[in-house]
Amino acid sequence: MRLSKMFYSLVVAGLLAFGNVAHAAVYDFGSLLTASSGYTAPDSFASDPFAQLQTTDNGSGVWTMLLSINNNLFSSFGDSAFLGSMSFDFTPDPSSLPVSTFLASNDGGVTSVKSTNGTGKSGLSDIDFGTKFGKGASNRLSQNDWVQWSISGLPQDSSLTNMYVKVQGIGENGKLSAKYTPIVTAVPEPGTYAMLLAGLGLIGFSARHRKSETS
8 A cells, every 4th residue: 555655656746747737848949931033042951951940838928049050051042141030929929019028149140149039931820929139240140159048928828839030241242131931850858867767767666566466
């Protein structure tokens, strides 16, 4: 009886620990959404995405975002390419424009972020809002750069359903742009692996307990 109680206590503790883990996901960008008229944008990024976004839902309507630009941005779009903004679609809809707050970046990266209103593009509708990165030619998110920022003012238990990044400074005159959505959606959270390991351990514990009872 004591061992059974211990078994169920471990199960409950594992579930509680899982419930308290922040929700994290990773997205790789490279699926073409739309591009400036007359510009043939590359769309073959299935195995070599040019940007990656890590998101963490910290609870209470606050998310942390980390956007990293890979070393194939220039070879894909030209040496003047940069990521000027992202647009997001959260469910449920925020009642007002959330706030984007700059946290950190690498040397040479952007030093500011700003919340903007989002727009739907080519099948993506109801985009709630966006975040702009930096300002001016000397403050841009470009190849091998990264930026971390927080988003606050979202509804409790929000889910990220649609998003795209805007690549700017491309084309012969550097005035064209293209928008890309993720090619790889959310990966399992660290808490998922923890629960899996805990579950395997409990199964082993239960098997040993049954064996000891029958011997």
